[in-house]
Amino acid sequence: MTAKKVFLVCNAHLDPVWLWQWQEGLAETISTFRTAARFCEEFDGFVFNHNESLLYEWIEKHDPPLFRKIQKLVRQKRWNIMGGWYLQPDCNMPAGESFVRQILAGKTYFKEKFGVEVKTAINFDPFGHSRGLVQIMARAGYDSYLCGRPYQRDCELPAKDFVWVGFDGSEILAHRFSFNHELYNSPLGRATEKIERWIDGHEGATNLLIPWGVGLTQGFAGHCPVDPAAAGGGHPAFDAAGVFSGVETECATSAAGGQKPQSLGNRLLFLDGAAEEAVSAVGE
Numbered sequence: 001m002t003a004k005k006v007f008l009v010c011n012a013h014l015d016p017v018w019l020w021q022w023q024e025g026l027a028e029t030i031s032t033f034r035t036a037a038r039f040c041e042e043f044d045g046f047v048f049n050h051n052e053s054l055l056y057e058w059i060e061k062h063d064p065p066l067f068r069k070i071q072k073l074v075r076q077k078r079w080n081i082m083g084g085w086y087l088q089p090d091c092n093m094p095a096g097e098s099f100v101r102q103i104l105a106g107k108t109y110f111k112e113k114f115g116v117e118v119k120t121a122i123n124f125d126p127f128g129h130s131r132g133l134v135q136i137m138a139r140a141g142y143d144s145y146l147c148g149r150p151y152q153r154d155c156e157l158p159a160k161d162f163v164w165v166g167f168d169g170s171e172i173l174a175h176r177f178s179f180n181h182e183l184y185n186s187p188l189g190r191a192t193e194k195i196e197r198w199i200d201g202h203e204g205a206t207n208l209l210i211p212w213g214v215g216l217t218q219g220f221a222g223h224c225p226v227d228p229a230a231a232g233g234g235h236p237a238f239d240a241a242g243v244f245s246g247v248e249t250e251c252a253t254s255a256a257g258g259q260k261p262q263s264l265g266n267r268l269l270f271l272d273g274a275a276e277e278a279v280s281a282v283g284e
Helices: 022-042 053-062 064-075 096-114 132-139 191-201 228-232 247-255
Strands: 005-011 048-050 079-081 120-123 144-147 161-165 171-176 207-212 242-244 269-271
Touching (some): 022 064, 053 096, 064 079, 132 144, 132 171, 191 207
Parallel strands (some): 005 242, 120 144, 144 171
8 A cells, every 4th residue: 555644634524504504504503613723632643624714603692611622622723724714604605795795704603713714615515606606715815725526537627736827817726535436424333434435545645635424414522533543553544654634634645745736727626516517617
């Protein structure tokens, strides 16, 4: 097996209003954040990642002791504020002003409450990503972007890491992490199986980001699905020196790798949800 570093990004994607009312989203958020904070305190080296400032606002209002605990974990680098937006929005249809407000509201809140300036934007779940995002993110202080969809079969890219070029020539280092139609989560109690599959399926990779965790209707409770002690070696899934990390670590490692990823200029990262066809922008 080719030597590689595996970045294990624990997350728990939550849609505040999806197939439930917002009160259910609130309850799920409190349950998830309580469990994640417990894991951070219980397991050495464990790092939890979460975005969406709205969810943190809910915790601040409805469970102040938990909010203060999360603030402490962030200072200790045990809890990573990722993304920095207000929510994960649809990234195809909204106007540019909507994206700007998403970023402004989120980054302002995280800076004020946690002293954090987020540099890697993330949108794990949207089905497409407008090329106009590149200029907006670059001017908002982001240097990298992480996404899951569309899958390779729907939108062919030369590699997981690529430089995405905006309409004005702005550049963002981007990473699409999806593999074999698996995204940000892992089946409850079966995270190690996912990690093994991804390591086996990326034999030639030097760096590999693997998102894992549960969210939405699955909840995020019980015992830690991956033994943090195994991440340093000893378990077959971690022969490649896995580390629990924030999303920024893989992007920074790729950027420092010496070889600049291929640039994508006239490209929308777009998936038509009905027809499931990849679409490229026309012309430069």
